[in-house]
Amino acid sequence: LLLKTSPRRRVALVTFNDEVTVYGDGTGVPLTLRDWGLLDFDYLKDQGETFTTPHCIAESIKALNQRVHELQEHGATALGPAALVSIAMASRYMGSKVIICTDGRAN
Secondary structure (H helix, E strand, C coil), X not given: CHHHHXXXXXXXXXXXXXXXXXXXXXXXXXXXXXHHHHCCHHHHHHHHHHCCCCXXXXXXXXXXXXXXXXXXXXXCCCHHHHHHHHHHHHCXXXXXXXXXXXXXXXC
């Protein structure tokens, strides 16, 4: 639906378990944050603010779909750090939204 209604909009994927992986638009090398990095809020905020998402959804839909289909549930849930990185990414663009999907387990 977003591809049809807003093909120039940028969409970024951030996944989380016992680490946070920032895929962005899915076309580049993902950024993986783990260990001490998950505890340093300034570091997490900086990583989100500087990670680029250069392609719009019309250009990145295939890569994003592939990344989503490759997702596997495992490990703990680093929801807080993932939310911080995502909000920092979205804060650069007025009107941005963060949508969080989880398995519902607080582990």
